[in-house]
Amino acid sequence: MKVILLGSGGREAALAWKISQSPECEQLYIAPGNGGTAAFGTNVAINPSDFASIETFIRTNGVTLLVVGNEDPLVAGIRDYFAKALPELLIVGPAADGAALEGSKDFAKHFMMRHGIPTAAYRSFTAETVEQGCEFLASLKAPYVLKADGLAAGKGVLIINDLAEAQQSLREMLGGMFGQASATVVVEEFLDGIECSVFVLTDGTGEYRILPVAKDYKRIGEGDTGLNTGGMGAVSPVPFADDEFMKKVEERIVRPTVNGLIADKIDYRGFIFLGLIKVGDEPMVIEYNVRMGDPETEAVMLRVKSDLLPLLEATAKGSLGDMPLEIDPRTVVTVMAVSGGYPGSYPKGMTMTGLDKVCDSVLFHAGTAVNPDGSLVTAGGRVIAASSYGESIADAATRSFKAVQTIEYDGKYYRRDIGRDLIALL
Numbered sequence: 386m387k388v389i390l391l392g393s394g395g396r397e398a399a400l401a402w403k404i405s406q407s408p409e410c411e412q413l414y415i416a417p418g419n420g421g422t423a424a425f426g427t428n429v430a431i432n433p434s435d436f437a438s439i440e441t442f443i444r445t446n447g448v449t450l451l452v453v454g455n456e457d458p459l460v461a462g463i464r465d466y467f468a469k470a471l472p473e474l475l476i477v478g479p480a481a482d483g484a485a486l487e488g489s490k491d492f493a494k495h496f497m498m499r500h501g502i503p504t505a506a507y508r509s510f511t512a513e514t515v516e517q518g519c520e521f522l523a524s525l526k527a528p529y530v531l532k533a534d535g536l537a538a539g540k541g542v543l544i545i546n547d548l549a550e551a552q553q554s555l556r557e558m559l560g561g562m563f564g565q566a567s568a569t570v571v572v573e574e575f576l577d578g579i580e581c582s583v584f585v586l587t588d589g590t591g592e593y594r595i596l597p598v599a600k601d602y603k604r605i606g607e608g609d610t611g612l613n614t615g616g617m618g619a620v621s622p623v624p625f626a627d628d629e630f631m632k633k634v635e636e637r638i639v640r641p642t643v644n645g646l647i648a649d650k651i652d653y654r655g656f657i658f659l660g661l662i663k664v665g666d667e668p669m670v671i672e673y674n675v676r677m678g679d680p681e682t683e684a685v686m687l688r689v690k691s692d693l694l695p696l697l698e699a700t701a702k703g704s705l706g707d708m709p710l711e712i713d714p715r716t717v718v719t720v721m722a723v724s725g726g727y728p729g730s731y732p733k734g735m736t737m738t739g740l741d742k743v744c745d746s747v748l749f750h751a752g753t754a755v756n757p758d759g760s761l762v763t764a765g766g767r768v769i770a771a772s773s774y775g776e777s778i779a780d781a782a783t784r785s786f787k788a789v790q791t792i793e794y795d796g797k798y799y800r801r802d803i804g805r806d807l808i809a810l811l
């Protein structure tokens with residue numbers, strides 16, 4: 386099978402690593418990929434949002450399966466585009482109606498309410514209803530959670546302790562703080578608990594497979610302090626997401642979600658990412674995403690023992706049926722090395738060395754590029770992830786820390802506490 390994977394992050398590197406191991410993978414293209422993905426296939430310099438160029442490439446090269454790594458093309462309707470342009474193309478990723486689960490928080494909240502899926506109480510407001518929004522905020526307890534309805538590059542959620550400040554932020558969001566994305570704002574109840582990410586593959590017929598659960602580390606600083614990032618590390622499995630918890634997740638969230646999509650006549654074939662929070666012992670949904678998580682994928686892919694490609698093909702065809710999904714019981718810890726200054730401004734083009742000395746870990750490039758002279762350089766905020774197996778979180782983390790220490794470039798930073806909170810809970 387000839388496959389094209391869209392995206393350029395560590396997530397796509399991990400998907401490419403896994404897909405390329407399949408005996409059924411004849412050719413893998415990654416568009417655009419990064420400085421490391423060419424090890425698993427062929428990088429193609431096409432922007433994932435340029436549907437016409439992707440179409441030309443697919444036609445010219447006889448590609449039969451399209452796997453969409455990032456959310457933007459899905460929310461922009463890449464499946465809808467190809468349903469018309471190339472109806473025989475198999476696609477992993479929902480059409481725009483399903484992608485609205487991530488593209489519109491207001492839509493996602495309505496969906497959860499309609500299908501009885503546990504989530505924080507909320508109301509949505511627009512510029513016309515800003516005064517009611519301020520009154521609603523006054524009726525809630527601090528902290529206050531304000532969410533831009535649309536995609537805002539992961540920056541659209543504000544959590545504010547002071548009521549007057551929250552009211553002011555609501556006005557600013559509705560006034561265009563995130564452009565069109567905050568023309569509607571969801572105000573919701575704050576949930577206190579610990580978060581984890583659950584990934585589901587579903588094929589549009591009601592069949593689904595639950596992939597390994599993971600926890601990511603969003604803040605830049607150790608002890609979960611400082612600014613939010615795209616993700617500084619991940620651990621899978623998550624000890625607090627035990628069998629009893631996962632049973633509740635499946636019964637109260639996964640099944641109602643998959644069945645809700647069918648009831649709403651949304652033909653959803655792809656990944657569903659459930660951003661969950663454990664409040665007391667109960668799972669609740671913080672958000673849906675319509676793709677895999679990054680850096681969770683860099684951990685999760687190491688734990689998928691089954692060949693992923695037939696599962697992706699079946700997802701796209703609607704034939705998951707009783708296809709097995711075998712999971713590796715070992716723990717995996719992923720540690721992300723980032724550029725100095727990230728998530729603020731940071732330099733690019735720093736020469737990277739030492740990768741060839743890493744032996745106990747799998748490396749997934751994120752923000753890297755290869756110079757014309759063949760040297761590897763940094764090219765983004767999140768630079769490279771090291772993922773390692775272990776008998777325990779501490780064991781796997783030790784290996785990933787060692788790998789990240791072995792890699793050298795100016796300004797390298799990583800969190801040395803990935804997994805520590807989970808160990809403390811044991």
Ligand code: AMP
Nearest residue numbers: 505530542573574575576577660671672
């Ligand atoms: P989101 O973009 O929806 O994932 O939100 C970003 C982050 O904000 C989440 O990962 C949570 O840590 C936090 N968050 C969002 N909604 C809530 C909520 N209702 N209560 C507590 N924390 C939240």
Ligand code: GLY
Nearest residue numbers: 601616678679680
């Ligand atoms: N790690 C969270 C995300 O991918 O959105």
